[in-house]
Amino acid sequence: MEASERRVISVIVINESSVLSRITDLFSARGYNITSLTVAPIPESKYSRLTIVTSGSVRVIEQITKQLHKLIPVLRVYEHADLVEKEMAMVKFPANENIADISTLCEAYNGKIVNVGENVIIVMVADEPKRVENYLKLIKRYNPKEIVRSGAVALER
Amino acid sequence: MQISGAQMVIEALIAEEVTTVFGYPGGAIMNVYDEIYKQDGFQHILTRHEQAAIHAAEGYSKASGKVGVAMITSGPGFTNAVTGLADAYMDSIPLVVISGQVPMSLIGTDAFQEIDAVGISRSCTKHNYLVTCAADLPRVLKEAFHIAATGRPGPVHVDIPKDVTAEIAEFDYDIDLNLETYKPHVKGNPRQIKKAMEAIANAKRPLFYLGGGIINANAAYDVRDLVHKTGIPAVETFMARGTLSYDDDLLVGMLGMHGSYASNMAMSETDLVIALGARFDDRVTGKLSEFAKNAGVIHVDIDPASISKLVNADYPIVGDVKNVVNDMLNLVDKIDSKKYETWRNVIKQFEELHPLAYHEDTDRIKPQWVVERVGELLGDDANISTDVGQHQMWSGQFYPFTRPRQFISSGGLGTMGFGFPAAIGVKAASPEKTSINFTGDGSILMNCQELMTAVEKKIPVINIILNNNYLGMVRQWQTLFYDKRHSETDLSVQPDFVKLAEAFGGIGYRVKTKEEFDAALKDAVEKNIVAFIEVIVERMENVMPMVPSGGSLFNMMLLEKKGAK
Numbered sequence: 268m269e270a271s272e273r274r275v276i277s278v279i280v281i282n283e284s285s286v287l288s289r290i291t292d293l294f295s296a297r298g299y300n301i302t303s304l305t306v307a308p309i310p311e312s313k314y315s316r317l318t319i320v321t322s323g324s325v326r327v328i329e330q331i332t333k334q335l336h337k338l339i340p341v342l343r344v345y346e347h348a349d350l351v352e353k354e355m356a357m358v359k360f361p362a363n364e365n366i367a368d369i370s371t372l373c374e375a376y377n378g379k380i381v382n383v384g385e386n387v388i389i390v391m392v393a394d395e396p397k398r399v400e401n402y403l404k405l406i407k408r409y410n411p412k413e414i415v416r417s418g419a420v421a422l423e424r
Numbered sequence: 425m426q427i428s429g430a431q432m433v434i435e436a437l438i439a440e441e442v443t444t445v446f447g448y449p450g451g452a453i454m455n456v457y458d459e460i461y462k463q464d465g466f467q468h469i470l471t472r473h474e475q476a477a478i479h480a481a482e483g484y485s486k487a488s489g490k491v492g493v494a495m496i497t498s499g500p501g502f503t504n505a506v507t508g509l510a511d512a513y514m515d516s517i518p519l520v521v522i523s524g525q526v527p528m529s530l531i532g533t534d535a536f537q538e539i540d541a542v543g544i545s546r547s548c549t550k551h552n553y554l555v556t557c558a559a560d561l562p563r564v565l566k567e568a569f570h571i572a573a574t575g576r577p578g579p580v581h582v583d584i585p586k587d588v589t590a591e592i593a594e595f596d597y598d599i600d601l602n603l604e605t606y607k608p609h610v611k612g613n614p615r616q617i618k619k620a621m622e623a624i625a626n627a628k629r630p631l632f633y634l635g636g637g638i639i640n641a642n643a644a645y646d647v648r649d650l651v652h653k654t655g656i657p658a659v660e661t662f663m664a665r666g667t668l669s670y671d672d673d674l675l676v677g678m679l680g681m682h683g684s685y686a687s688n689m690a691m692s693e694t695d696l697v698i699a700l701g702a703r704f705d706d707r708v709t710g711k712l713s714e715f716a717k718n719a720g721v722i723h724v725d726i727d728p729a730s731i732s733k734l735v736n737a738d739y740p741i742v743g744d745v746k747n748v749v750n751d752m753l754n755l756v757d758k759i760d761s762k763k764y765e766t767w768r769n770v771i772k773q774f775e776e777l778h779p780l781a782y783h784e785d786t787d788r789i790k791p792q793w794v795v796e797r798v799g800e801l802l803g804d805d806a807n808i809s810t811d812v813g814q815h816q817m818w819s820g821q822f823y824p825f826t827r828p829r830q831f832i833s834s835g836g837l838g839t840m841g842f843g844f845p846a847a848i849g850v851k852a853a854s855p856e857k858t859s860i861n862f863t864g865d866g867s868i869l870m871n872c873q874e875l876m877t878a879v880e881k882k883i884p885v886i887n888i889i890l891n892n893n894y895l896g897m898v899r900q901w902q903t904l905f906y907d908k909r910h911s912e913t914d915l916s917v918q919p920d921f922v923k924l925a926e927a928f929g930g931i932g933y934r935v936k937t938k939e940e941f942d943a944a945l946k947d948a949v950e951k952n953i954v955a956f957i958e959v960i961v962e963r964m965e966n967v968m969p970m971v972p973s974g975g976s977l978f979n980m981m982l983l984e985k986k987g988a989k
Binding site for chain 2: 339
């Protein structure tokens with residue numbers, strides 16, 4: 268077995284109906300992994316940009332980029348080498364947890380408290396995916412009730 | 425001009441110079457069929473099953489080199505066609521398949537005969553469209569034909585809701601297609617081509633590995649030129665049969681699971697594989713780690729994703745194989761064909777050691793003899809379609825092919841039931857040639873209703889049924905690898921094939937001797953109506969040589985040596 272490595276691929280597509288299914292169908296049909304996938308329109312254009320985090324051997328990653336290229340509405344495929352990557356996570360804590368601790372911790376990870384309610388505190392952090400993962404490990408002791416991650420977005424340097 | 429969506433379909437087909445459409449009407453496509461009734465720009469051939477309409481369009485396309493067109497209705501009409509779409513996708517056959525859909529207002533409501541057609545066809549087409557307004561139709565249809573025929577060809581599916589076919593909009597087919605996201609790379613990189621030619625000049629035992637892409641690209645005669653000028657031996661894939669003529673000295677034969685001993689040994693001994701329009705399919709390569717183990721690889725293909733997918737290419741060249749081969753021909757004077765004399769002699773010895781052969785050792789006709797005999801009697805005058813199974817492999821092995829587009833078979837998907845409707849399409853495209861379908865007693869029943877199409881439209885396809893009362897290829901595997909447990913492959917209970925053909929208005933023959941076969945074939949050719957020639961052949965005959973699934977090409981099961989024919 269060739270070593271499997273994590274890769275980030277950006278795909279620019281024409282923003283038309285079913286284009287997202289074409290991409291995800293390709294991954295499932297050919298047995299490729301999707302770790303995360305984000306998609307949003309590119310402002311003032313007819314395109315959307317997808318950021319796909321995937322893993323596979325060098326040969327598999329090469330196949331993924333080539334197969335993505337073959338899809339008709341795909342304009343460009345970038346397999347990133349040198350990139351800036353960010354991900355956001357939101358976490359819901361019970362209101363009876365230590366709010367000062369929670370606040371300090373999220374600030375260390377580029378975040379803040381975004382909502383304090385009667386029963387819950389909601390926090391957001393935005394950082395590199397690895398650091399977001401770290402953060403999520405650290406907060407376990409504060410009994411998070413719900414966690415949502417956005418998936419990574421990336422730009423080449 | 426302001427016309428309905430249905431009229432647009434007709435106008436677009438005529439503008440694309442379509443002369444034959446295969447199809448089957450139904451509720452959601454009725455507006456289009458109403459316009460078909462009124463027009464005389466093309467003929468419509470009504471098949472008796474939607475699957476057959478697609479296979480007929482495939483046969484038509486493969487024989488003519490044009491885009492095949494089929495038309496079907498929504499729901500079951502479409503789902504019946506899916507096998508055909510998948511078949512065309514696997515074998516890179518350019519088709520435009522138009523299906524009806526329930527009206528826009530009913531989409532998503534589980535309406536009568538509604539199915540998410542584009543959702544289903546996405547994974548078995550090159551591209552697909554759901555047309556949501558008539559104004560889009562001219563562009564969509566023009567794109568569909570363009571995408572189907574260019575780059576690596578393939579089927580394109582256009583799904584049109586019924587209300588869109590009734591809607592009136594402006595029709596102008598004179599559109600400039602500007603597909604900024606679709607630009608196939610057709611010109612090979614000159615530097616890479618030069619390097620590849622240098623590698624060929626330096627090789628001692630180079631070997632051409634010719635694939636079906638050559639035929640799709642209409643490059644067979646250019647390839648013949650290149651092979652002859654370099655003096656380098658060539659093996660063909662099943663899909664490439666006819667690229668070189670069977671009597672070409674440099675043609676070693678077909679390679680792969682049922683390839684000849686010499687072809688598979690040549691591939692195992694070569695030091696440079698020159699792959700042209702081939703995709704290293706598992707039925708060709710056998711065990712990948714042992715495939716052409718000591719060889720460099722030049723890989724020419726229009727599809728970048730085919731290159732280094734399974735076997736790493738040392739000289740990848742993305743481009744249309746016709747362009748690339750012509751670029752190679754411009755550099756061919758650097759190659760000294762005498763250099764490969766020793767290598768050619770090595771291959772000659774392989775050929776002499778285990779030639780492609782069979783034994784005439786029973787009273788019953790041998791299936792291979794039938795294929796050879798048709799070759800002797802009809803040769804270049806016949807186009808050969810096949811179904812799937814043992815008869816298919818024997819056709820690939822033993823028919824003396826003389827030209828590209830002579831051999832039409834379901835290679836990638838392996839679709840039983842392909843042959844008869846495909847042979848109807850072949851005959852429609854190429855009426856001057858006899859259209860033969862080699863089939864088996866299993867395969868023929870999978871689309872035998874097409875007797876009706878052939879009778880009604882007077883399309884005289886000759887179906888030669890090699891009847892061994894078995895689902896022969898599966899039986900062969902059971903005999904060899906499942907300790908002779910012939911599970912559900914004994915087809916002893918059969919229809920009367922002669923009466924079956926006659927019931928539809930065709931002609932049937934049942935033959936047990938060689939003399940009867942010759943007479944039946946002669947009669948069928950003269951009668952010029954659709955025919956079944958049922959040949960009772962040896963039941964337990966196996967296709968040999970055989971590389972067991974997953975084995976190495978050089979480890980072949982071979983024909984037993986005895987007074988070989």
